[in-house]
Amino acid sequence: MKVGKIIKVSGPLVVAEGMDEANVYDVVQVSDRKLIGEIIEMRGDRASIQVYEETTGIGPGEPVYTTGEPLSVELGPGLIESMFDGIQRPLNAIMELVGDFLEKGVVVPSLNREKLWKFTPTVKVGDEVSQGDVIGTVQETTVVLHKIMVPAGISGTVKEIREGEFTVVDTVCVLESGEELMMMQKWPVRKQRGYESKINPDEPLVTGQRVIDTFFPITKGGTAAVPGPFGSGKTVVQHQLAKWADSEIVVYVGCGERGNEMTDVLLEFPEIKDPKTGESLMKRTVLIANTSNMPVAAREASIYTGITIAEYFRDMGYSVAIMADSTSRWAEALREMSGRLEEMPGDEGYPAYLGSRAAEFYERAGKVNCYGSDNRIGALTIIGAVSPPGGDISEPVSQATLRIVKVFWGLDASLAYRRHFPAINWMNSYSLYQSKVDGWMNQNVHENFADNRIKAMSLLQEESSLQEIVRLVGRDSLSETDQLKLEASKSIREDFLQQNAFHEVDTYASLDKQNLMLDLVLHFYDEGLRALKNGIYLSDLINLEIRDKIARAKYLDESDIGKIADIKTELTKIMDDLIAEGGILNA
Ligand SMILES: Nc1ncnc2c1ncn2[C@@H]1O[C@H](COP(=O)(O)OP(=O)(O)O)[C@@H](O)[C@H]1O
Ligand SMILES: [Mg+2]
Structure with missing residues (x-):
């Protein structure tokens, strides 16, 4: 592969020339320190690269290596109970969150390559399989049965199927075509994972929070926004939902907010017992942390990393909920990169594509018929916090979000000041799922x-x-x-x-x-x-x-x-x- 050359460094943005073999969204390694970056724009042989690590000390003349692959996540056993950064590098100690978290350019695989998982096959030699079919299972934690699915674009007849303990990269199944399947698969984070068809979400995601469930309910597969000024309780609402909502899998993305809030999650969640399973909440949780002390560009990637992992569990037929705190920090990262690219600024400096990017993200929610022959139904619920400066929701990120989401839990500074918590303002909040959920509640809870x-x-x-x-x-x-x-x-x-x-x-x-x-x-x-x-x-x-x-x-x-x-x-x-x-x- 041809090697490019840096011509400009501006914060997280690096411009390199001689990159004519590369494509937009390719992952590159910047300088011999191999900082991880992603091409966000190509002009002729010039690539603009969003770098996910600190670029201090990097300068013109240094090399850039293309990998030819898009930014992807590793999907397989080992996701649950883990904490990753915005580009899915494992963060293992609480210390890493508050202090120096990762050496520059360190290449650590996202999923552990040594750990052995007990693989139980669910197909036999001679079976026809295609995308989404479950070939075996791994009891990943006491509550999560991880279904190993045939990756997209692959189908054939099972020639060999193994049973026993394997790492995520060992071959567990061989098809007649010679194709070897392992437990791990990869997926490019900016691309929505496929499914058979969408289903109207009609069943409530029960959160145990009265103002939400009774007054402004969200459905399994629905979308909600929690806008509010600083201190109004956005993070507490997100944590409460991560703790108590009756979803089978939770993906919690700490995006650009304080590191100690993720530390709180790490300390609290293992202690809390899920009312349904009686097991620790961490046994069904994946954490993504790209807190305020971590590089800004990775913040932009973190919500895609999170949603792709969430979709993967949805594809297994689970009800998954993802919380992103806060999507405003994601939008600010987008704005910063757009400014450095000298794009035409839109409202308040945000790029004109803010609205379409936000829509693309929330459109990945939904209740779906999954791929695979066993008629699985999965649901992915998205709950995004929004932090409008001064709490004024006329600003672009709030507006872009409200045009898309179906539930609005408006947090109110004056309610929080009076210590009315959750400070969800009942006069302006709404749920467009209300009429559907009413029927469900009358049938399943009480006719009145x-x-x-x-x-x-x-x-x-x-x-x-x-x-x-x-x-x-x-x-x-x-x-x-x-x-x-x-x-x-x-x-x-x-x-x-x-x-x-x-x-x-x-x-x-x-x-x-x-x-x-x-x-x-x-x-x-x-x-x-x-x-x-x-x-x-x-x-x-x-x-x-x-x-x-x-x-x-x-x-x-x-x-x-x-x-x-x-x-x-x-x-x-x-x-x-x-x-x-x-x-x-x-x-
Ligand atoms: N449901 C609640 N019950 C009790 N206290 C709450 C509740 N929601 C918020 N608070 C109080 O408000 C404070 C700020 O909430 P936080 O979620 O951190 O705000 P934000 O994320 O909007 O800045 C919390 O530390 C807590 O003291
Ligand atoms: Mg907060």
Whole structure:
């Protein structure tokens, strides 16, 4: 292969000439230190290269070697429980995140080449196989059964199939054509992995977060954005979803944010038990870290590395969720490279292709019929944090994202300031999956689920206009019924929507618990109305001691949620008594 020559170095951008044999998106090695880079533009024999490592000390005249291959990830056993950088180099110690993480130009294979995995074949000699067919399995962790699939573009008759312990690069299957298959396959990160067909996502991804599941649900295979200013809780929302969402595989991409947040993940996740499997959360998690102290260009690549790994597990027929915190840092990396390439800047300096790149990323989400003859269905859900400067979502990255995603969880600085967490603003957030999920909830949780949600939401909306009146003319000018509405909405906000991520019990609420809690809060409103009609004073209702029990229902363990129904019965009884007494007094 011809060797190119550096003519210019500008931060992460290196321009080299004599590169006429190379192509856009080829991976290159820059200088004899073999820094890893990717060609992002070709003009004649000149290649503009995005370099994924620090370029200090590199200068004109030094060589550039093309590999002739696009930026790819290695897919196979060993992904789960691992942490990689933006271009899938393994990061093994927490120390690496906060300190010096990798020597320059070090070539470490992404997947361990020595480790032996127990391969159990699922095909036999003479079977016809083609792309996506499962030829065997590896129990990768206690919860993840890794399916070894025939790579794209390969098909034939099985001539030989092995059983036993192998490394990811050992041959486990030979086809009549002579083609040898190993457990590992490669895939270029910028290209979407294929599938048979897309299916409409209709089943909720249950997150255990009340404001999300009940009010603004996301589906398995759906897309959501979490925009919010600094400190509003984006990272906490992403962590909560990574911990509690009922997906089988989680890929968490820390993109350009603080390294200590990834350290938190590394320290916490192994300790937390998945409510479904009872196993540590790390047993189903892949981490990608390209934190703020790491080279900026690799940040751009990190979300593609993450999504490709996520697609690979989707192809096995799993429900996968990927969180990217924050996609704004990805967009900023894109902007920085575009500036150095001296491209025509668009809005706020972002390149004109920001919107199409963001769309290409989110379009990789979906529920699909996978390749392979066993009718697997996989789902890939994408949840992206967005960090608009000052929280103003009129900026380009927020706008580009909102045009694509179907769920918007708008985090609000004033709610966070009042310590209403999660600070998801119920007045402007939305989920376009709502109507589909309503049907599912009514069928699988409770027939009144959607009705209760609609009722609660309309109370919250009324609250907001009533508060306007209160500001102008004072609370006393409101009718008792309207004042009761304010009390009920306050209870929806404080007793239902607010959820403490750091409380052992409150951190996760099952759908049954969410349903019982909202039903209880609304029961107070209904019973309050009945009491008012029967001549009971509002002040007597507001000060009822049982309200304390309503407020504390969130701290009831999942095994104790039956008690929530008991509180409801008790509430009815108290109201009956109050009305009976009041009736005597009024007589
Ligand atoms: N659900 C929650 N429960 C309790 N505290 C929260 C919650 N969400 C956010 N917080 C508080 O807000 C702080 C900032 O949240 P963080 O996710 O780091 O913000 P961001 O990523 O938007 O900058 C957290 O450290 C925590 O104290
Ligand atoms: Mg954050």
